[in-house]
Amino acid sequence: MSEKKHFHFVGICGTAMGSVAVAMKRKGFVVTGSDANVYPPMSDFLRGEGIELTEGYRAENIPAGADAIVIGNAISRGNEEAEATLDRRLLYVSLPEVMKEHFLRGRRNFVVSGTHGKTTTSSILAWLFLSAGRNPGWMIGGIPKNLGRGANFPDSEFNVLEGDEYDTAFFDKRSKFLHYLPEVAVVNNIEFDHADIYDHLDEIKLTFKRLLNVVPRNGRAVINGDDQNCLDIIAKAPCPITRVGLGEANDLKITDIIYDKDRSSFKLDGVAYSIRMPGEFNVRNAAMAVVAGGLGGLTEDEMREGLESFDGIARRQEVRGEVRGVKVVDDFAHHPTAIRQSIEAIRQQHPDGKLWVIFEPRSNTTKRKIFQAELADCLAGADVAIIPDLSEPEKIPLEDRLDPALVAAAVEGGRGRHIATVDEIVSVVSSEVASGDIIAVLSNGGFGGIHQKLLDRLA
The missing domain is CATH 3.40.1190.10 (Mur-like, catalytic domain)
Structure with a gap:
C-alpha cells in the first residue's frame, strides 16, 4: 500500500477519517473524499489542506486514477461508492489499515x-x-x-x-x-x-x-x-x-x-x-x-x-451554562456503570443542589432491554431521573427493545419520570427547577439540542 499515490476516503468527514486524510496529504499523497454531510469545522479543515470534497455518495465520485479506496467504519453495503468499489475490483482498505501502514509501523x-x-x-x-x-x-x-x-x-x-x-x-x-x-x-x-x-x-x-x-x-x-x-x-x-x-x-x-x-x-x-x-x-x-x-x-x-495542567475533555461533566442559578451539565455517559460514576462525580462537584438527570438511551446497547434493570438502579443516584422515548425505535426488534416507561417506573423512591420528547422535557424541567439545582444531560449524541434549549428556556 505504501507505493499507492492517490487515496479516496469514503466517509471522510469523520474525526478520525478526516485527520488521517490530512496527515496523508501532508505526507505527499493525493487525497480526495466524499461524505453524506460535508460541513464545518471538518469541511473547512479538509479544504484548507487542499483536499477535494464531494457531498453525497455517488459512484462517479471515485476518481478514475484512485489507487486505494479508504472505506470508513460507518459505511455499509448498499452505499453507492462502496458498491462501485466492489464492482470495479478496486483496492479497498479500512482506516486502521491505512494508519498501521503509514503512521504506526x-x-x-x-x-x-x-x-x-x-x-x-x-x-x-x-x-x-x-x-x-x-x-x-x-x-x-x-x-x-x-x-x-x-x-x-x-x-x-x-x-x-x-x-x-x-x-x-x-x-x-x-x-x-x-x-x-x-x-x-x-x-x-x-x-x-x-x-x-x-x-x-x-x-x-x-x-x-x-x-x-x-x-x-x-x-x-x-x-x-x-x-x-x-x-x-x-x-x-x-x-x-x-x-x-x-x-x-x-x-x-x-x-x-x-x-x-x-x-x-x-x-x-x-x-x-x-x-x-x-x-x-x-x-x-x-x-x-x-x-x-x-x-x-x-x-x-x-x-x-x-x-x-490537564483541562479535561469536551462532554465529560462539562458545564454548558448557568442561568438563574441553575447549571446545565453535559456528559457522554451511556452505559450503566458510566452513568453511575458520572452521577457520583457530578454530585462531588456540585454537592448542594438538587440533581436532575436526563438520560437519552441512544447507543445500540442501551436501546435494547439488556440493561432494563441496571439503568433504573444507576439512575437512582439522581433526585429526579428523566428518560425520553427511544429515537428510531424501529431499528430494534420489539422483543429486544428497551421500555423507557418501565425504566422510569423502576427508579427507586418514585424519582423516575418518562417524558416522551425533548420539548416536553424542556418545558417540565424549566418550570420546576430552582436556583442551586443541577441539570445533568447524559447522552452520546446531540439529544435534539436539549442543552441549549434548556438554557434558552431558563433565560
Whole structure:
C-alpha cells in the first residue's frame, strides 16, 4: 500500500477519517473524499489542506486514477461508492489499515482500551507526552481541551490511540485495536457493550485476549487488577503484565485518595499525584496514564506537571451554562456503570443542589432491554431521573427493545419520570427547577439540542 499515490476516503468527514486524510496529504499523497454531510469545522479543515470534497455518495465520485479506496467504519453495503468499489475490483482498505501502514509501523504505540475511560485516559496520556515535549501523534474519540482536535499525526516516535473494540469495517469484523501495533496496551475495564456486534461478554473478553496476543515481549499490558474480567484475559497472555488498582494483589497500588470539589489526589506506588477531575474513575484513569507514561520514559515530575495542567475533555461533566442559578451539565455517559460514576462525580462537584438527570438511551446497547434493570438502579443516584422515548425505535426488534416507561417506573423512591420528547422535557424541567439545582444531560449524541434549549428556556 505504501507505493499507492492517490487515496479516496469514503466517509471522510469523520474525526478520525478526516485527520488521517490530512496527515496523508501532508505526507505527499493525493487525497480526495466524499461524505453524506460535508460541513464545518471538518469541511473547512479538509479544504484548507487542499483536499477535494464531494457531498453525497455517488459512484462517479471515485476518481478514475484512485489507487486505494479508504472505506470508513460507518459505511455499509448498499452505499453507492462502496458498491462501485466492489464492482470495479478496486483496492479497498479500512482506516486502521491505512494508519498501521503509514503512521504506526516502527513507532511506539500506546493503545488505551476498555469499556469505560478510554477517551479520558488516552487524552491524559497524550497530554503527558505533549506537555513533556515528546510531540506525540494521537487519535482519540473525543475532543481533549488541551489538544484541540481528536487526532493528529506528526512525524513522532510516539502515538497514543484510543483503542476501540468495535469492528473495523463492513469487510473486516475484527476489533479496530487489533490493527494498532501496540507496544503498550492499557485495559481499563471490561463489561458487556456493543450488543449490535457481540452476543455476550465472553466474545468481548476474547477480542481483548487477542489484543494482548499482539503486544510484543518487549512491550507491556497495563490492566485494571481490580476487575475480574481483566484478570480473566491475562491468564495465558504472552506479554508482560502490570496490574494497577486499589486491591492488595496489584503490582502498583493506588492509595491515599482524597477528593475535593474540583480535584482528586492520590498516590501510585507511594508517589503523590493530583488531577483537576472528580471521582474514583478519574483517579483510575489518571493512574493508568501515569503507568503508561512511565513506560514511555516520562519522569514523575513531568507527569505530575502534566496532570496538573490537564483541562479535561469536551462532554465529560462539562458545564454548558448557568442561568438563574441553575447549571446545565453535559456528559457522554451511556452505559450503566458510566452513568453511575458520572452521577457520583457530578454530585462531588456540585454537592448542594438538587440533581436532575436526563438520560437519552441512544447507543445500540442501551436501546435494547439488556440493561432494563441496571439503568433504573444507576439512575437512582439522581433526585429526579428523566428518560425520553427511544429515537428510531424501529431499528430494534420489539422483543429486544428497551421500555423507557418501565425504566422510569423502576427508579427507586418514585424519582423516575418518562417524558416522551425533548420539548416536553424542556418545558417540565424549566418550570420546576430552582436556583442551586443541577441539570445533568447524559447522552452520546446531540439529544435534539436539549442543552441549549434548556438554557434558552431558563433565560
